[in-house]
Amino acid sequence: MDETEIRRLSVGHVFSILAVVFSLCIPPLFLDNFSLLETHVTWLCICSACVAAVNVILLLTLKPNPSSKRISFGTKVNKFSKSCIYFLISCLLFHGIIVLYGAPLVESVPETFIFSVLLSSLTTSRCLCILGPNFPAWVRVFSRDGAMSVWDHSLQITTVCSVVGAWLGAFPIPLDWDRPWQVWPISCSLGATFGYMCGLLLAPAWIYWNRKKLTYKSR
């Protein structure tokens, strides 16, 4: 088990957490009356943009999925456009799923959509960065024995944590406390972000803990 790989992973995760923290701390310096609750949609946009951007930067710098072959420029463009399409599809898919789970169909469509964009950037963008636009690989990673590197494990953990966080975030909505954060989709997006950050913290710890048991065939 390669300890340096875990270290690289941890550095990547620290940057991802910093991206979320950045989206919370920096915009108030530039934007007037920015707040997490009142201008929630703005925050959602900034947060998903930050998270996605950091993911792309990490892909370029850390190279979690090194391949021996040299990739031509054409393939790169092809891959990039494919990734964009995948991301868009995943946004729409998340939107549909959220509506099926009980979100209002007609009212607050922009909020729902931007929430699904956030979910996509928390889950799909990481998949795209680590695995590339290769759907069978995704299917493989999300099964019991499918992980082939520490990156795959971290992907499993953060994705599940984000989705479960979003799911748990819906629970405060029916409560009659009349708090501003109970409004759709604030609690859900906060839950998803919180779950994502928990996953980021948890993944290196868990991998480090189980480093003896984890043996990757590819290494």
Added chain:
Amino acid sequence: MKRLPVVLFLAWLSLLFYSSIWLFMSGFLLMRIELNNQSSCAEPPPPGVPKTLQPDQAPCWFPLKFQKAVIVIIDALKYDFAKYDPENTDPKPFQNKLEVIHHLTQTQPLHARLYPFRADPPTTTMQRIKGVTTGSLPTFVDVGSNFASYAIQEDNLIHQLVQNGKKVVFMGDDTWDGLFPKKFYKSYFFPSFNVKDLHTVDDGIFRHLYPTVDGGDWDVLIAHFLGVDHCGHKHGPDHPETAKKLAQMNDMIRSLIEHLDDSTLLVVAGDHGMTDTGDHGGDSEKEVNAALFLYSKAPLFGGQLETDPDAVPQVNLVPTLALLLGIPIPYSNLGAVMGDLFHSVHSEASAYQINAQQVDRFLHSYSLAAGDLPAEKLRHLKDLFSSVTEEYERLMSTWSESAALSESDASLQKLVRRQQRYLVEARAVCMESWARFHPLRMIAGCTILSLCCLLCYLVSAAGPSLNVTYKYFLGLPACWSLGTALLLSLGVWTSVLDLDSVSLCFWVSLASLLSFFYYFRKRSCIKNKPRSRSSSLLLSMPSVVLFFRCCSLFSDSFVVAEGEVAPYLLTFLLTVTVAKLHWDGRLTLPIFTPIGSETLKPTLSPSYKREAPRLLGLLLVLTVCVRLSGVFHSCREETPDCQPSPLLAPLASVQDAQIKNLWYMVCVVFLCVIVYLLRKWLQHYGNLNSSSPVVLYVRWGFPLVAMGISCFWALSCGTDDSLTKLQDFTRLALVTFPRVIYALTCLGLLLVIWNPVTVFTKKSRDSDADNTVTTYHGTPGSEAELLHVIPQIYRKMQRNLKNRLQQGTEEKEGKKTAAVEAFGLGSVYSAAMVVTLTLLALVLLMLHSERLTPSFFLLLLEAGLVLYIHSHVANLRSSPDGAELFLVPWYAVTAWTLAATQGFYTTGHQPVFPAIHWNAAFVGFQDGHNNSIVLPAMLVAANTFSSHILFSAGSVLLLLWPFLCEAPIARRKKPKAEPRDGKTRRMTCQ
């Protein structure tokens, strides 16, 4: 495992279950004790009739002011209906219709006044009649007894009137007959139960009202009109029919006033209001805000009011009427007199004093009879009362010396305010105490309930390996509980212990349960079962979802939002189940990876089994169904911005004829689709070939039932006016159609019970001559030729097989066994269940309003989808020998119950009283039930719990469905179209 001990064990367990529910309810449902004491003229409450009202001028407690009174109760007369707003130029159907009230209050302000009349919850008619005659506060427990009204035991106005020689004449709602049997001097009762019937009661009253008033042989006349209420139930307040009804009431009041003389008091009151959908029963503002109108040709009020009068609590009418008519105030009255009806401050103070004395006497006797009023509050009230009495005595003595002075008037005013405060506080204390819960009993009930659940869980986890015997699982626990009961009752008898029946029940149930646990532990220790499986089950996803669900029941916000929480959890649970299958690699084909191979990644890309897209598709359709069925939701009063689905209203309330027809067609189409799908299903599994009577019923009975229901709908959604010529025929048909359907359903159920097997067996004859397949010359050109050939090939193969098998058996037994062809063996059990369920669904659908048909369709579809997903998952999960198929996994049970809960909400129900569909009691019984209570209660219960009934009856399918001859792997090999014009799916067995 023997059968009888298991059944008895389960029965005993469910008995414990119900006792725990009873324990909980005894702490949760509120009660109060009714006193049987009666007031009388001779015995005024201490300290006696006030000095200023000596017996010579007061024949009873207070000098009477009116010889006669006419009390008109217009059911559900909301304050909004009675209020007239001259500036409203575009009134809704229920606004500005009672202009006679407005006219009188404007022109004769000293003779007429309109008050808002605050009803106490529960706002059901019987409770309101009780409240407005006894002056007490009926509690929740009374709500259930609305079907057959029981005679009022408490002292009440009617009793006092009769006692004091007044002739009371009644006409209208026959609820009063049950409440006051044989009290009335003359009475004209009309059936009240049919809420669809707007006119019978009112027209009946009109026939007798004016002759009786003119006849003069009465002292108090009570008329209870029901038209407005029934109009609300049938059409809702915002409907032209309501306007007609209110205009009729307006004319009635106007002409009634013309018939009255000077010494008569006219009271027009509503017993409760109604919600925007025309319902009532709860405590929302719209339901409790009724109207009270008082009028007399003699001046009634001391002065004119500048503003609209304050709201009057409904119980206040009781002491007011009693004193005005010169009779004693009913013993248990908690109302306060309405001061503005007593001209001088002096007589106002006397009236309040008598009222206070009566309330004090009641509180005293009540605290002796029951200990549920808090002692310190009672002491405080007593102090207040004695100081008020003292003050009254002092003022009265000075008042009689120095006749009417303005300053003594002022101090009397002060006294009146203190008296009013006393009465209000006394009422508040009673209300608070009668609305008090017993947390200890609720906890006890919950404890027993959760212990029962735990036991159920343990027993089901132990499964068939647990040996249920008479001795350990029936005899000994019963002995234990009997022993505890004996011991405790001995303790109570020798007055060592102080126990009521409720806590006795708790200890007995606890003893029985603990002994169960003890013996269970003992027995399962002997078995030495591995514990790992059950402990991992406790941490699995279904139990997390169950845990969330149980927790949510303790939060009132989640209970209010249960209609959304249940589908959310259901969708999540099934998604997670499918995701778990994927995680476990059951959805993908096994991967063969050559070890040490360099090109690893391409081979690792998994390929899906064919079931995966099918499973995802089923999940998607199910989720869409769940989401769609949310359209048919109802609302409860806690959520004011919730709009109930317009589809819940009966089709009769739709005014636009074209939309009505369209909806009717849609409903009928959905009905037909349900019947068609059942047929298709049976055909698919080959059960339709059987000659059993059930199949005959499916072929002919179901279309008949569907036709009957659509005819019934067609008749019931016509308006009253349109069919005047055929009214008798319509009435008859409205009764006949549902009854025929009930009968057909019973027939169907009996058939299913009598002979549930719908397997078509065919003994093949040995002496079949055609050993060769007769082939057509050339290639089979048409489908008919193919259909002719294939069965022959099949038969030949079968014969070969049989011969080979027979050779084996003949050697052993020397006997010939015939091969049997059976159609529909896979669904041998489930077919009967599916038929039963569809039959039940159709009947329950008939009890609902027409436009819920799509909702029922979605419900059945949802159940089917859950079952299909379950069977797919079970088949994918199971090992080749299929032993696990006999265990129903927890996720399936949880999903099934969540679907049942969701169905409750999507069939337009809410767990609150106003949302109960009372109309269901009249399906097939348009003219009421002749005071029978069982049948209407059953119909209403069937309507309310229809989803629970369907899902609990169908819960067997969770076990049977995976055995349908549809094993995913087997299916792939089968050709799509079967021989024999695609009608049968066959399975051969020997």
